[in-house]
Each structure stands twice: as C-alpha cells, then as structure tokens.
Amino acid sequence: MSRDLVLGTAGHIDHGKSSLVYALTGTDPDRLSEEKRRGITIELGFARLDLPGDVSLGIVDVPGHERFVRQMIAGSSGIDFALLCIAADDGIMPQTLEHLAVLELLGVPRLVVALTKIDLVDDEWTSFMADEIETRLEQTPYAHAPVVSVSSKTGQGLDDLKGALAEMARATERIQAGSIPRLPVDRVFSVKGAGTVITGTLWSGKIALDDEIEVLPSGLRARVRGIQIHGTASKTALAGHRVALNLNALSTSEIRPGSFIAAPGAIIPTDRFDAELAFLGVPGKTRSLESGTRVRVAHGTRETFGRVLLIGQRESLACGERAFAQIRLEEPLPVSWRDHFVVRSYSPVHVIGGGTVLRAHPRRTTNISPEDLKLLEALCTQNESAVAKASFATQSLPVTASALAAASGLSVPAAQRELDALVAAGAAVQLEGAPRGSFYMAKSNLQRLRSAIENALLKFHAENPTAPGIAKDALRQRAVPAADAESFDALLADAVSAGAAITSNGEVAHPKAGAAARKAVELASETLAAALAAASGTPPTVSDLIAASGVEPALAHRALNILEKEGAVRRVSQEFFFDAAAFESLAGSACARLEQGPATAAELKEAMNTSRKYAIPLLEHFDSQGITRRDGDLRYLR
Structure with a gap:
C-alpha cells in the first residue's frame, strides 16, 4: 500500500533544516533571492522525497528564526509528522523548544530527530548530544522518537535518516479526518496564460478538476481548472497531498495566503x-x-x-x-x-x-449548563456516539440530523446514524411532518411541548368561545415561540396523532374545547349555502345575505371562507358570492357565446340572461381568472 504523507521540518535557525532537505531531495527549498543572500529561510519551502517501500513525502520546510514563528505555525498545520533538526554543535535552543511546543499543540503525533552537522563535532560529543535530546523528549509526547545523526555536507547518516522516515511514514495515519475538502492556502501567485494559482496541503476530502470551491472567509467562489501535485498534472488531489490549484474567476488580490478553501457551503466561518x-x-x-x-x-x-x-x-x-x-x-x-x-x-x-x-458555533457565553459541560467533555473524547448523545441532550426543540451535525461538529451521515441508534435504543422519538426531513426529540421533551400546545389551545378556546380554531402560526407563538415553522409542523403533527389537537381549514383546535364553535360554523355554513343556492344567479350582496340569515357577521364571514375553500360557493367580488352550480352555469353561457366570436359586455349579459349588476362583476372575475381576455370593448375566449 502506498503512503503519501506530508512531512514538516522544525528547529532553531541555522540548524540545517534547508540544507538537509536539499541533501535528501536535491531540491533547494529556499527559493527567494533574499533567502539565498542572507542564508536563512524566510518563507515556507517545499520539496518531495520518494522513499523505498512506495513511500512519498511532501516536505514543508519552515523558517527557524524567532521572527518567523507565524510562518512556522502555518507550515506545520496539516503535516502528518515532523523532522526536528538540532545541530550537534549547538544543541537544544529556544526556537527548538518553541517549535516542539507548536508541534505538540497542533497535534502532530510523531517526529524524527535529525542531529545535524555531526561533521563539526567528534563522535563522543555526538553521542552526548543524542542522549541529551532523548532526555529532553521524555517530557513530551515524542519520548520514543528516533534520533538520527547526519551530515548534509558529507552525506553521513542520510540513508539511515531516509530509513527512519520511511518507517515512521508506514506507522503514521493522516491526522486530519473527514470527507469535506479543506485546504489552508500558504502561497498565491499568478502564472502567465493560466491565471491565479494557490498552493497548500489538502487537509481532508478530495478535489477534482472543474470542482467548485469556496474561498473563506470572503465567500467568493471559483472552479478548479488545473491541479498539480509536486509539479505533475493530475485530475484529482487527495487528503495529504501538497497541491497547486489553478483557479478561475479569482485575482491574486481576492485570495491570499491565510485564506481557506472548502466545498461550497460546507463551513461557516x-x-x-x-x-x-x-x-x-x-x-x-x-x-x-x-x-x-x-x-x-x-x-x-x-x-x-x-x-x-x-x-x-x-x-x-x-x-x-x-x-x-x-x-x-x-x-x-x-x-x-x-x-x-x-x-x-x-x-x-x-x-x-x-x-x-x-x-465552532457556540452561544456567546461562558456560563454553561451541566448538559453543555457534558457535551464539551464528550467532544474532548472525540467519540462520535458520546458526542451525539451529549449534544442531543442539550436540544430542547425538535432537531434534524443536519442541525445536530451543526451543533456537535459531526458529519451529517454520522449524526443521522447516531440519531437512528438513539431511536432504536428508545432514547429518542422520530417525528414526521416537516418537508425537509425527520425531526427527533427526547420523549420527555416531546411530552412537555405536546402539553404546551394542548394548554395553549385550551386557553385560546376559553378566551374565544365562538372561534372554531386558531391559525397555526399564532398557536406557535403562543405555545412554542422558540420553534421555527418546520419544527413546529412536526410538533403539531405529533399533537394531532396523540389526540391533543385537530386541524381543519388551516386552523388548529382542541378536540373537545372547540366542538361547540365548530358546530356553530357548520350550521352557519349550511344556512348561507342554502340561501345562495336558492338565489341561484341573482344572489344578494354579502351584507344583505348576512343580515337575512341572522348569522353573527364574524361567524358568517368565517363560514363563507370555508364554503369557498370547499368549492361550494364562488367569490366573484367583494360584494357577491355565487352558488357554485349557478356560477358554472353563467360561466358556461358566456363561454358558449364567445366560441362564436368576440362579444361586448352587453352581448355577454344577454347570453347569461342576467342584469348588469351581476354581469360586470362576473366578467371582471372571468378576466382575472384567465377565462376571458378583454381588449377595449370586446372580450375574447382565452
């Protein structure tokens, strides 16, 4: 199995990092003229080292001077293991310790120590320095790191160092995990005829030609029109590769070292x-x-x-x-x-x-609940099951797999897997009723919110004894104002299933408390429908209809709206409702006349055998509904 990893150098200035990279690879990582003139590394340098056993290492060479620790940190981000260089004639120095601390803080799991410049000291001193380094490393996670004595000048020990690096590579796993492409940018430049090129270490996922990427934190987007890995063109780049990407639609002023590349929408800064x-x-x-x-x-x-x-x-x-x-x-x-x-x-x-x-996106507070503290402790363990359980315990409202992923840091597939496991174990309930997927809740929280909905309905009916129900969003504001519309839909569906609520005509009611009001609406609907059916093509105005029926106005308007939704009546204007059968008859007569050719309003009035009082509102309604088309004084059948 091939190993393709990233090796980063570390160590005090003038301890031979760049010289050793050159001796190992034949590539001088110091590319700037100022670096060559001053004899120190200023910017990150890069090389490739192919080793026996199908091992390939992308090398990131970092500055050793204390003024360039920021560049050292940037170069060490995303490396899989390190090559710590300590000069035999100098020993452990301040930047040695600072670089060692950076490697530990960045979670770099392993390192190889190169005891460099042994051509400047005798064997006894070399042995003494190796013992001192081993003693110092005992206090760090790198207690058993191999220490290899080398000379870049004479070549002594280089083969031993290559062997140690190959062995370490075979024992090392990628420290960055995940399927989402993520790449911190360390160089940006322009190539004539190609445009903007960036380089970096691909932390996770893969990038392919023509993929769309997002530049963070700016949010600008571009497509990958070229990929090179160590100077060789490729169609894809995988996690662990040192890669150069040619990006379209971006100038070198729009993406800089320090920018971050990811799949579009995958990460929110x-x-x-x-x-x-x-x-x-x-x-x-x-x-x-x-x-x-x-x-x-x-x-x-x-x-x-x-x-x-x-x-x-x-x-x-x-x-x-x-x-x-x-x-x-x-x-x-x-x-x-x-x-x-x-x-x-x-x-x-x-x-x-x-x-x-x-x-990554906590509430802006340092005062946290016991549940939040348990979540932080679980996140430290990096156990996905523990993280999912702890994060789920902090959710007081219905949560989807994507929302749990955002709250916990899990991937969406991992969050879904853990939610399904919680349901199977009886620790969670799966809710339906939302268009974008299932919601989940703890049983105790679900019962609490179901009771909140039921109590809000009972209070509404007590305050409005004649109202058959309350609008859904108004109920949400009363019962669970913190819930969004989609999660409330899921809660309401659960309440209906449990018999704590009923829905009708876009309103929600309690199954018991709203019975009398619903009966009143039914009687009012029957009365008004009968009156309109009897009036046929000559209905009274709405005000006259309500006055003649004896139905309370608010109740009458509610009943008319319900009849319209059910298709029993048709609203033609603000003043007139028609019985549905009468409306269809009038519309049919008008259409039959227009099939013979265009007609005036007067001609259509005659065809419908009605008065101008009704003909004009009907014709304007036909126009608005796309049944007819008016052009001047004439109407045409659409």
Missing part, C-alpha cells in the same frame, strides 16, 4: 469557538493566563487577534494547566471540531498555548 485550551506559560515568567486576555490565534495558515475567556467560574489558568475556554475572534476563522490552533501572546510575541476546537 465563526467569530468565536469553544475549545480545550492548554496554557504553556510565557517564557521566563510565572504569571497565569487571565480570562479576557488578548492574544494572537493561529489556525491553518491564518493568524488573527482574539480574547481567551475561560468557561465557568474560572478566572485564570496557571502554567501547565488545561481548561475549557471560549475564544472570541476579531476576524472570523473557518474552524471545525477537532481542528488544532496555537495561541501566541499579544506583545511581546511568544507561543503560550493552544488546543483543540470543540464547538
């Missing part, structure tokens, strides 16, 4: 996120991290300012401690559950901590 935060401390100082501290937040290839607000009653975080925190950002970032981030102090600038994103 956020100005805050909940996280598990580790505080490493400020170098040379013992002070704690106070809640509210302004910091620099690095995610992917982008860094922005923000504030750390500790969750709960916690006011500070001591060096070496971890806690839940909400990170409030000054610019939105496209973060997702399980993403890693690094925090640097505002001034002077040092790496002081970092952690893992838990919730």
